Amino acid sequence: xxxxxxxxxxxxxxxxxxxxxxxxxxxxxxxxxxxxxxxxxxxxxxxxxxxxxxxxxxxxxxxxxxxxxxxxxxxxxxxxxxxxxxxxxxxxxxxxxxxxxxxxxxxxxxxxxxxxxxxxxxxxxxxxxxxxxxxxxxxxxxxxxxxxxxxxxxxxxxxxxxxxxxxxxxxxxxxxxxxxxxxxxxxxxxxxxxxxxxxxxxxxxxxxxxxxxxxxxxxxxxxxxxxxxxxxxxxxxxxxxxxxxxxxxxxxxxxxxxxxxxxxxxxxxxxxxxxxxxxxxxxxxxxxxxxxxxxxxxxxxxxxxxxxxxxxxxxxxxxxxxxxxxxxxxxxxxxxxxxxxxxxxxxxxxxxxxxxxxxxxxxxxxxxxxxxxxxxxxxxxxx
Ligand code: COA
Numbered sequence: 001x002x003x004x005x006x007x008x009x010x011x012x013x014x015x016x017x018x019x020x021x022x023x024x025x026x027x028x029x030x031x032x033x034x035x036x037x038x039x040x041x042x043x044x045x046x047x048x049x050x051x052x053x054x055x056x057x058x059x060x061x062x063x064x065x066x067x068x069x070x071x072x073x074x075x076x077x078x079x080x081x082x083x084x085x086x087x088x089x090x091x092x093x094x095x096x097x098x099x100x101x102x103x104x105x106x107x108x109x110x111x112x113x114x115x116x117x118x119x120x121x122x123x124x125x126x127x128x129x130x131x132x133x134x135x136x137x138x139x140x141x142x143x144x145x146x147x148x149x150x151x152x153x154x155x156x157x158x159x160x161x162x163x164x165x166x167x168x169x170x171x172x173x174x175x176x177x178x179x180x181x182x183x184x185x186x187x188x189x190x191x192x193x194x195x196x197x198x199x200x201x202x203x204x205x206x207x208x209x210x211x212x213x214x215x216x217x218x219x220x221x222x223x224x225x226x227x228x229x230x231x232x233x234x235x236x237x238x239x240x241x242x243x244x245x246x247x248x249x250x251x252x253x254x255x256x257x258x259x260x261x262x263x264x265x266x267x268x269x270x271x272x273x274x275x276x277x278x279x280x281x282x283x284x285x286x287x288x289x290x291x292x293x294x295x296x297x298x299x300x301x302x303x304x305x306x307x308x309x310x311x312x313x314x315x316x317x318x319x320x321x322x323x324x325x326x327x328x329x330x331x332x333x334x335x336x337x338x339x340x341x342x343x344x345x346x347x348x349x350x351x352x353x354x355x356x357x358x359x360x361x362x363x364x365x366x367x368x369x370x371x372x373x374x375x376x377x378x379x380x381x382x383x
Contacts, residue, residue, distance in 0.1 A: 002229035003264070004095045006377070007103070007217045008036025009339040014212035014327025015180040016113035021050075021059060025109040026069050028213035028332075032105070036217045037224070040070050043217070044101035046077040049090035049108035050331035055123040056115050066107060076101070083127030084280060087334025088364030088373025091216065092235045098220040108332035109213040120209065124330070127367040129241035141206060143242060143368040144281035145198035150248040151283060152200070155298035159200050162282040163191050164304050166204045166324060169279065172311055173321025175352035180210050180327030204324075205282040212329030214336035225381055228342045231359075232265030232376035234258070240370045251369030254291035258363070261374040262293075265359075269293040272376075273356045274315065274344060276337040278365040279322040288363050289317065292374070311352065319344065319352050334364035334373060345379050 010031025012024050019027070025048070033040060048066050053059040063077040082089040087108035094104040112120060125139045133143070151157045170186035173179035186204065194203030222229070236256035242248060262268055269292060277288035289300040294315060303309055309317040320326045320340040323333060341360035343349040349357075362375045 002231055003233045004098045004218050004220055004230050005222045005227040006230060006338065006342050007219050007223045007227050008032045008034070008038065009216045009342045010035055011178055011214040011336055011339045012212050013178045014210040014329045014332070014336065017211045019211070021053060021057070021109055021111045022065055022069060024111070024211065024213040025066055025107050028109070028215035029069065029105065029107050032215035032217050038217060040073065042103060043075065043105045044103050045075055045097055046105040046107065047090045047094055048077065048079045049086035049106065049335060050079060050110060051081055051083055051086050051127070052110060052112060052123055052330060055126065056120070057111060082371045083366035084278070084328070084330050085334060085364045085366030085371040085373050086331040087214065087336065088362065088375065089235060089334070089371065091334060091338055091375060092233050092373050094218045095230060095233045098218060103217060103219045105215065105217050106335055107213060107215040108335035110329040110331040111211045112209045112329065113211050127370070132241045132243050138242065141198040141201055141281065144283055145201045146242070147248050147287065147368070148200050148283035151286060154249050155301070157286060157301050161286070161301040161304055162205050163188070165279065165282040165285050166191060168310055169318050169322045169324040172319050172352060173325035176321050176326060179321040179325060180208050181321065181325045201281055201283070207280045207323040207328035210327035210329040212327060212332050212336070214332045214339050216335055216338050226346055228345050228380050229378045230375060231267065231378050232261035232374070234260035234264060235373045236260070237371050238369055240367060242368060250287060250297065251291055251365065251372060253369055253372040254288065254363065254365060257372040257374040258292045261376050265376040267359060267376065271359050272315070272361050273359050274319060274354050275317055275361040275363060276320060276322065276340050277317055277363040279318055279324050280328055280365070282324065284365070285317060285322065292361065292363055311354065316354050319349070319354055334362065337362035337364055338375060341377050345377055
């Protein structure tokens with residue numbers, strides 16, 4: 001039995017914009033309501049996912065900010081923060097909230113552009129451990145560089161493998177009008193020219209700095225033949241410090257969330273036709289595939305080299321362009337992944353529509369594996 005249904009989804013373009021945080025949220029909410037064929041008065045509760053509103057622009061209490069977009073309704077609403085997994089956690093919470101409220105609106109929103117680089121890196125770094133990791137210089141690119149180095153030592157992963165992921169995801173983003181790098185053709189020469197960020201990760205191994213919002217309307221019951229069933233929804237956490245982990249080539253929170261979501265959905269990793277995974281850095285796509293049991297540990301790079309994860313491969317990964325090229329508007333990302341999977345399952349993904357899209361999965365990670373939310377969705381007409 002499904003955990004709930006996605007009645008409608010909406011998304012802004014991810015990328016730099018002068019639009020304010022409330023206006024980005026409004027744009028996504030209106031699009032999701034329109035997609036669901038509903039009015040704001042049909043909503044019974046709402047959840048706002050955001051990470052950087054406080055540190056970046058001194059804007060907190062975002063449930064009341066979003067309530068200002070729907071004056072007079074006085075709905076129950078709250079804000080969720082779980083670093084880059086804020087959106088996925090909000091979707092999980094919305095499904096839980098369906099035991100109390102008939103229709104729950106989730107909106108993930110973030111503004112990141114225009115903040116000086118050092119300040120932004122420090123603000124993003126707050127999602128990592130303060131006592132041990134940050135003091136050792138482990139900001140986000142450095143932490144994922146460590147993961148990449150360990151994966152290379154353990155499994156022979158190469159920088160070429162990471163480049164192939166970047167090329168694939170940039171190629172996919174060129175078919176996604178809402179992607180950060182929709183207009184950018186990325187070649188091997190661009191990748192070669194990219195500056196070193198944290199060895200071995202170069203510019204094109206990193207997600208960009210994006211603004212944006214995404215929204216979804218969830219309900220315990222389907223509304224029409226476009227309502228997409230959520231078959232599995234699982235959340236798991238892990239100790240925040242990398243010093244407390246037994247391995248750095250895999251995230252226990254992701255493995256646990258994945259196995260719980262598969263069990264709930266009554267499917268196995270083999271049943272997954274396509275996935276939107278949290279490729280904040282290219283190495284994270286490798287780790288995600290292995291944590292989701294889409295392949296054995298150390299096997300993801302072979303699938304990438306053989307084109308299995310390409311748009312026309314057997315198991316397309318990040319057809320939207322992923323975080324790498326689709327963009328990573330932190331608090332919005334987990335909801336944006338749901339937007340993409342819903343579009344694919346309905347057969348409404350336009351030029352990037354996948355051939356086989358019956359079971360789709362989202363994998364949204366906060367910090368360096370501190371939080372992971374996994375959602376599994378099925379075709380609208382087969383629930
Ligand atoms: N991938 C590809 N191109 C990128 C890029 C990225 N990640 N980031 C910026 N660019 C491009 C810009 O589009 C711009 O191109 P243009 O000159 O053609 O317009 C150029 O590089 C310079 O952009 P700028 O914003 O000055 O880059 P930067 O050097 O300040 O920032 C990073 C680059 C990698 C440091 C930044 O993108 C970053 O911090 N990414 C990681 C964000 C993060 O940690 N998120 C959370 C992860 S969990």
